[in-house]
Amino acid sequence: MKRRYSLRSKLSLSYVFVALISLFLISVITNLLLENHFKDYVIEKQEQGNRELVSLVSQHYGPDGAWNTDSIEKICLNALGQGKVIRVVDAAGEVIWDARLHDNTLCQQIIAQMARNMNERYPNWQGGYVEERYPVFSGEREVGHVEIGYYGPYYYNDRDLAFINSINRLLVSVGIFALFLSLLVGAFMARSLSTPISRVITTAQMIAKGYYQDRVTEAMNIHEIAQLTTAINHLAETLEKQEALRKRLTSDVAHELRTPLSTLQSYLEAMLDGIWHPDPERLKSCHEEILRINRLVEDLAQLTRYESDNMILVKTAFDLSTLCRGIIKNLEPGFRQKGITLRFSGEEETVLADKDKISQVLINLLSNAEKYTPPGGVVEVRVRGSADFAELQVKDTGIGIGPEDLPHIFERFYRADQSRTRLTGGAGIGLTITKGIVEAHGGKIQVQSEVGQGTEFIVLLPKKKNP
Numbered sequence: 418m419k420r421r422y423s424l425r426s427k428l429s430l431s432y433v434f435v436a437l438i439s440l441f442l443i444s445v446i447t448n449l450l451l452e453n454h455f456k457d458y459v460i461e462k463q464e465q466g467n468r469e470l471v472s473l474v475s476q477h478y479g480p481d482g483a484w485n486t487d488s489i490e491k492i493c494l495n496a497l498g499q500g501k502v503i504r505v506v507d508a509a510g511e512v513i514w515d516a517r518l519h520d521n522t523l524c525q526q527i528i529a530q531m532a533r534n535m536n537e538r539y540p541n542w543q544g545g546y547v548e549e550r551y552p553v554f555s556g557e558r559e560v561g562h563v564e565i566g567y568y569g570p571y572y573y574n575d576r577d578l579a580f581i582n583s584i585n586r587l588l589v590s591v592g593i594f595a596l597f598l599s600l601l602v603g604a605f606m607a608r609s610l611s612t613p614i615s616r617v618i619t620t621a622q623m624i625a626k627g628y629y630q631d632r633v634t635e636a637m638n639i640h641e642i643a644q645l646t647t648a649i650n651h652l653a654e655t656l657e658k659q660e661a662l663r664k665r666l667t668s669d670v671a672h673e674l675r676t677p678l679s680t681l682q683s684y685l686e687a688m689l690d691g692i693w694h695p696d697p698e699r700l701k702s703c704h705e706e707i708l709r710i711n712r713l714v715e716d717l718a719q720l721t722r723y724e725s726d727n728m729i730l731v732k733t734a735f736d737l738s739t740l741c742r743g744i745i746k747n748l749e750p751g752f753r754q755k756g757i758t759l760r761f762s763g764e765e766e767t768v769l770a771d772k773d774k775i776s777q778v779l780i781n782l783l784s785n786a787e788k789y790t791p792p793g794g795v796v797e798v799r800v801r802g803s804a805d806f807a808e809l810q811v812k813d814t815g816i817g818i819g820p821e822d823l824p825h826i827f828e829r830f831y832r833a834d835q836s837r838t839r840l841t842g843g844a845g846i847g848l849t850i851t852k853g854i855v856e857a858h859g860g861k862i863q864v865q866s867e868v869g870q871g872t873e874f875i876v877l878l879p880k881k882k883n884p
């Protein structure tokens with residue numbers, strides 16, 4: 418199985434890895450640059466030292482043509498201590514002073530010591546004994562020359578090596594400090610990233626266990642984590658709503674079924690016990706209760722179809738007036754039978770909508786108007802258009818809805834007057850479905866009503882935009 422790491426350790430490790438690589442690169446580059454510059458500096462210093470030496474020697478050539486050999490010896494012995502093997506020769510080729518003649522063994526030792534020093538520190542260093550020849554002038558005249566033998570092309574004396582070592586020690590200390598600092602920063606950054614994510618994970622786990630009221634309340638200062646938090650909170654909210662809805666639906670359904678079922682039960686028990694005779698009237702009551710249960714089941718099936726958030730709409734462009742005329746034609750006989758006048762007025766209004774579902778809206782509104790309008794009343798359907806909306810109006814001269822009921826009529830299972838609607842047989846679902854359909858289309862449904870005067874429903878549907 419693939420090994421899993423925690424976000425914190427993964428981040429810390431990556432941070433340390435990056436820090437180590439950077440440190441390694443910085444130290445290698447610094448070292449290279451420093452050594453190169455220092456090497457150039459040492460070569461230049463060596464060359465300068467040689468010239469100063471020649472100038473010192475030339476000062477001991479007298480105007481009388483004689484060399485001050487004592488002073489020259491002092492100068493040359495001093496130079497030998499610094500690793501320079503000197504030979505001073507006059508214009509005639511006669512040796513004035515020669516370090517090798519003076520003490521050849523010491524010369525060999527000094528050169529061997531220098532080779533050892535350099536090879537110890539730089540095993541790949543390729544150097545050797547070199548000799549340079551510098552002319553000595555008295556005025557314009559060349560009076561001899563100085564041969565300087567040393568270890569070349571460059572040589573680090575003890576002071577130079579101490580300098581290089583101290584620089585290296587400094588680099589190492591800076592490196593260790595930087596590593597320590599990057600470890601601290603890395604741990605801090607990993608912590609600041611993983612803590613909020615862990616918090617989101619805990620909330621998600623709580624949600625998975627059914628604790629939908631849990632939320633991430635901490636403010637997140639990282640954009641992506643803040644987005645994740647919002648998404649999780651939104652998910653919890655949706656689930657919480659769904660759960661509340663589910664619970665309410667279950668209890669509402671149980672409540673709705675209880676009355677007709679217990680009525681049926683008591684009727685049938687009375688008949689079985691011989692208290693009641695199963696005459697046609699009593700059987701008709703039983704039949705009515707069964708019809709009520711059937712209607713309720715039918716309504717519930719419709720509700721599940723229409724009331725989901727992701728209702729699928731098959732949108733087409735059609736004329737709302739034509740649709741209304743067709744439906745009115747079908748429903749008109751029922752209205753006439755009840756003694757209600759059904760009228761239509763309106764012009765062509767094209768909408769982009771789901772035709773079947775909009776038909777359902779009108780059927781629901783009209784069947785309510787029929788149910789709650791007494792004989793002799795008038796029901797009017799009107800289609801109008803504004804710039805953005807097509808307006809469908811269903812107005813009746815029915816019993817109206819009281820102001821205390823008006824805000825609730827779109828709620829599921831809500832009936833304005835329990836005893837009254839029990840007779841009419843509505844379960845309080847029709848308007849919930851109607852509102853669900855209208856809102857799924859991006860539209861609005863409004864209602865105005867006055868008890869005893871009538872009710873007016875206005876449906877606003879977004880119009881088909883001309884491209």
Ligand code: ADP
Nearest residue numbers: 785786789826832833843844845846847848872
């Ligand atoms: P129902 O199936 O009970 O008619 P609805 O959801 O369609 O359920 O309506 C909810 C309630 O709103 C109804 O019970 C009724 O009291 C009230 N209502 C709806 N339409 C009208 C109307 N046109 N006139 C009077 N009351 C109405």
